[in-house]
Amino acid sequence: xxxxxxxxxxxxxxxxxxxxxxxxxxxxxxxxxxxxxxxxxxxxxxxxxxxxxxxxxxxxxxxxxxxxxxxxxxxxxxxxxxxxxxxxxxxxxxxxxxxxxxxxx
Amino acid sequence: xxxxxxxxxxxxxxxxxxxxxxxxxxxxxxxxxxxxxxxxxxxxxxxxxxxxxxxxxxxxxxxxxxxxxxxxxxxxxxxxxxxxxxxxxxxxxxxxxxxxxxxxx
DNA sequence: CAAACATGCAACCACATGGTTGCATGTTTT
DNA sequence: AAAACATGCAACCATGTGGTTGCATGTTTG
Numbered sequence: 001x002x003x004x005x006x007x008x009x010x011x012x013x014x015x016x017x018x019x020x021x022x023x024x025x026x027x028x029x030x031x032x033x034x035x036x037x038x039x040x041x042x043x044x045x046x047x048x049x050x051x052x053x054x055x056x057x058x059x060x061x062x063x064x065x066x067x068x069x070x071x072x073x074x075x076x077x078x079x080x081x082x083x084x085x086x087x088x089x090x091x092x093x094x095x096x097x098x099x100x101x102x103x104x105x
Numbered sequence: 106x107x108x109x110x111x112x113x114x115x116x117x118x119x120x121x122x123x124x125x126x127x128x129x130x131x132x133x134x135x136x137x138x139x140x141x142x143x144x145x146x147x148x149x150x151x152x153x154x155x156x157x158x159x160x161x162x163x164x165x166x167x168x169x170x171x172x173x174x175x176x177x178x179x180x181x182x183x184x185x186x187x188x189x190x191x192x193x194x195x196x197x198x199x200x201x202x203x204x205x206x207x208x209x210x
Numbered sequence: 211c212a213a214a215c216a217t218g219c220a221a222c223c224a225c226a227t228g229g230t231t232g233c234a235t236g237t238t239t240t
Numbered sequence: 241a242a243a244a245c246a247t248g249c250a251a252c253c254a255t256g257t258g259g260t261t262g263c264a265t266g267t268t269t270g
Contacts, residue, residue: 003121011119016112017228026193027200034246046229048248053227067237067246075197082190085183088131092180095132122258139216151259153218158257172216172267 001080005058009081012057017042018050022059022073030063030072106185110163114186117162122147123155127164127178135168135177 012018017040025031037047051071054060059077063070117123122145130136142152156176159165164182168175 003124007119007121007124009119010115010124014112014114014116014119015228016108019108019112019115022193026196029200032246042228043230044247045231045249049228064247069247073197075194078190078194078197082187082194085187085190088127089180089183089187091131092178092183095134120258137216147258148260149217150219150261154258169217174217 001084006080006084008057009059009077012054012059012077013081015050015053017047018054021047021050021054021071025060025071025073030070032065032068032070034068036071106189111185111189113162114164114182117159117164117182118186120155120158122152123159126152126155126159126176130165130176130178135175137170137173137175139173141176 013022020040021036024036033048033051034044036051037044040047040050042050051060051062055062057077058074061072061074063072118127125145126141129141138153138156139149141156142149145152145155147155156165156167160167162182163179166177166179168177
């Protein structure tokens with residue numbers, strides 16, 4: 001996984017509106033854009049742009065169905081983000097351990 | 106933890122340069138700004154701005170020491186980010202499980 | 211004290227972002 | 241066929257972001 005792709009995922013999650021969208025999608029079934037736009041406090045087209053950002057980062061996928069478009073969470077992106085943080089934490093813990101061993105010598 | 110604070114953490118991680126900084130900090134000891142600015146391909150002041158973004162999101166802490174300033178990773182922020190994703194994934198998995206049980210009926 | 215060093219601050223610039231409005235287009239429903 | 245619906249596209253605007261340069265300030269070192 002490239003740094004850039006990971007950064008894009010975090011960037012996509014780095015906005016309250018988009019975070020709210022992702023949260024609602026993790027909750028239940030895939031929603032269509034209209035439903036998803038509600039309760040965000042912005043216009044439908046505003047919401048559309050945010051959804052597009054999520055699509056570009058591959059955090060979400062679009063599935064056209066008739067006159068509406070379903071929006072579905074892509075759990076793989078979440079996992080990649082989490083894995084990246086986990087790897088950082090592992091390095092961090094390892095460093096702390098080495099420090100501990102050094103001081104105990 | 107507020108949505109906004111979490112969003113700020115992800116936003117801070119949502120840039121290749123800042124991601125690289127965080128990675129270097131997770132690796133070893135706290136570095137001072139000058140060292141940290143090297144190998145980023147941008148000017149010292151450019152790097153300083155990125156570090157400030159990490160400070161604002163509390164991903165990193167500054168510790169002045171004489172004429173230099175040490176930059177140290179704050180693992181708590183990483184954990185908060187990871188926990189948030191984990192919670193999303195838990196909801197997601199639960200939904201998949203419910204769907205599975207439904208189809209098996 | 212003077213030179214070198216590490217950093218801070220402010221102004222500036224180009225471009226990205228988050229939002230809006232207006233209108234067009236394809237799809238159901240009646 | 242007409243009305244209602246869900247969405248798309250483009251233009252526009254204010255503000256934020258990522259970067260630069262120049263200069264000022266405090267701290268070591270010689």
